[in-house]
Amino acid sequence: MAAAPAYMPSSIDRARNIADLRRLARARLPRMVFDYIDGGADDEVTLARNVMRFRDIELIWDALADVSTIDTRTFILGSASASPFCIGPTAVSRLFHPRGGEIAVARAAYAAGIPYACSTIASTSVEAIAAASPGPKWFQVYVWKDRSLVTEMLARAKAASFSAIILTVDVPVAGNRERDYANDFAIPPKITMRTASQALAAPRYLWDLLTTPEVRPANFEHLRIDGGLIGFINAQFDRAVTWDDARWLREQWSGKLAIKGIASPPDAERAVGLGADAVWVSNHGGRQLDTAPATIDTLPAIVDAVRGRAEIILDGGVRRGSDIVKALALGANAVALGRAYLYGLAAGGERGVARALAMLDAELRLTMALCGRAKIDGLTRDLIFQRALP
Numbered sequence: 001m002a003a004a005p006a007y008m009p010s011s012i013d014r015a016r017n018i019a020d021l022r023r024l025a026r027a028r029l030p031r032m033v034f035d036y037i038d039g040g041a042d043d044e045v046t047l048a049r050n051v052m053r054f055r056d057i058e059l060i061w062d063a064l065a066d067v068s069t070i071d072t073r074t075f076i077l078g079s080a081s082a083s084p085f086c087i088g089p090t091a092v093s094r095l096f097h098p099r100g101g102e103i104a105v106a107r108a109a110y111a112a113g114i115p116y117a118c119s120t121i122a123s124t125s126v127e128a129i130a131a132a133s134p135g136p137k138w139f140q141v142y143v144w145k146d147r148s149l150v151t152e153m154l155a156r157a158k159a160a161s162f163s164a165i166i167l168t169v170d171v172p173v174a175g176n177r178e179r180d181y182a183n184d185f186a187i188p189p190k191i192t193m194r195t196a197s198q199a200l201a202a203p204r205y206l207w208d209l210l211t212t213p214e215v216r217p218a219n220f221e222h223l224r225i226d227g228g229l230i231g232f233i234n235a236q237f238d239r240a241v242t243w244d245d246a247r248w249l250r251e252q253w254s255g256k257l258a259i260k261g262i263a264s265p266p267d268a269e270r271a272v273g274l275g276a277d278a279v280w281v282s283n284h285g286g287r288q289l290d291t292a293p294a295t296i297d298t299l300p301a302i303v304d305a306v307r308g309r310a311e312i313i314l315d316g317g318v319r320r321g322s323d324i325v326k327a328l329a330l331g332a333n334a335v336a337l338g339r340a341y342l343y344g345l346a347a348g349g350e351r352g353v354a355r356a357l358a359m360l361d362a363e364l365r366l367t368m369a370l371c372g373r374a375k376i377d378g379l380t381r382d383l384i385f386q387r388a389l390p
């Protein structure tokens with residue numbers, strides 16, 4: 001029997017879930033841009049596993065518990081949040097929606113009452129983001145070869161009232177993203193036969209791209225950058241970075257610090273040891289080391305190692321409100337979103353991101369009600385079913 005065609009919503013308002021927003025994003029974007037969001041490293045085993053392992057976890061419930069008022073409010077990295085999730089840092093948002101970009105995401109996050117994390121390789125400057133959104137904001141960093149570039153960025157983020165930094169530690173080198181090679185992907189996009197035919201198949205996107213400023217790493221506008229964004233990244237990534245450099249960064253920044261890209265208890269211990277306020281469990285959404293375990297599988301041992309000395313934020317594969325319940329039940333304080341909001345951004349700018357956040361919030365509240373747990377601190381390990389039979 002032939003499989004039924006996938007449901008294609010006619011608009012953002014008719015999208016029912018993140019998978020629908022993904023379908024809308026795929027229809028709107030040239031293939032090379034969609035694949036940059038959607039793809040992962042090598043055979044994309046970890047990318048798929050992050051999502052599937054959430055689905056394998058079974059939830060049970062308390063019957064006849066009073067769930068008349070569901071309260072999802074919490075604090076994440078010192079910022080008040082309406083819900084236990086935040087926007088994770090992702091590069092060059094204007095590539096996905098040239099008119100909206102980072103500002104659309106930051107505004108939607110502010111409207112939803114959740115923190116926004118800006119990537120170091122954002123296509124909008126920290127100052128412009130701060131001017132557009134008064135909400136809680138964090139800034140993601142790498143330890144570049146040129147340390148003065150790092151300290152300069154910390155000063156600018158602080159002046160723009162970013163309250164926390166996130167040090168990403170799972171990119172000693174870029175992962176092998178084969179969809180990007182197949183598509184001749186570059187930032188800003190290069191014109192080749194392949195990219196031109198893909199772009200012409202997405203005329204509305206192409207119009208937006210051609211009638212807005214070029215997509216560039218906006219925080220480094222004052223530098224001469226040869227070889228596009230990827231050339232810049234390759235020139236600045238330092239393979240020799242160690243935990244001593246993370247310690248150096250801790251000394252440079254008096255606000256909150258999260259270490260993102262932790263997959264093992266010893267690394268969690270190192271992060272806590274240098275004074276990180278949060279351990280951010282992540283495998284970069286399956287874009288770095290393929291065949292790495294799903295983040296949700298690495299979480300319990302990391303929670304046990306951290307023993308409440310730092311917050312735990314988890315990302316990777318969060319596509320449903322029930323995924324958020326599972327991560328919190330297994331000991332995370334909050335989760336971060338990546339592709340879930342990027343599909344919304346690509347499908348419809350600020351409105352699309354708002355829709356993604358509203359869907360996840362509604363699903364989270366529904367799952368909490370069905371589980372008989374009305375508060376965030378009621379999401380505990382006993383909600384996870386332990387199979388007696390294989």
Ligand SMILES: Cc1cc2nc3c(=O)[nH]c(=O)nc-3n(C[C@H](O)[C@H](O)[C@H](O)COP(=O)(O)O)c2cc1C
Nearest residue numbers: 037088089090091119168284285315316317338339
């Ligand atoms: C298009 C894209 C760009 C990303 N850029 C960055 C980045 O600049 N810095 C960073 O720390 N993580 C980056 N990430 C990783 C995300 O912060 C996050 O770890 C990942 O998306 C979570 O997995 P999920 O998308 O399956 O939810 C990026 C992810 C995507 C999909």
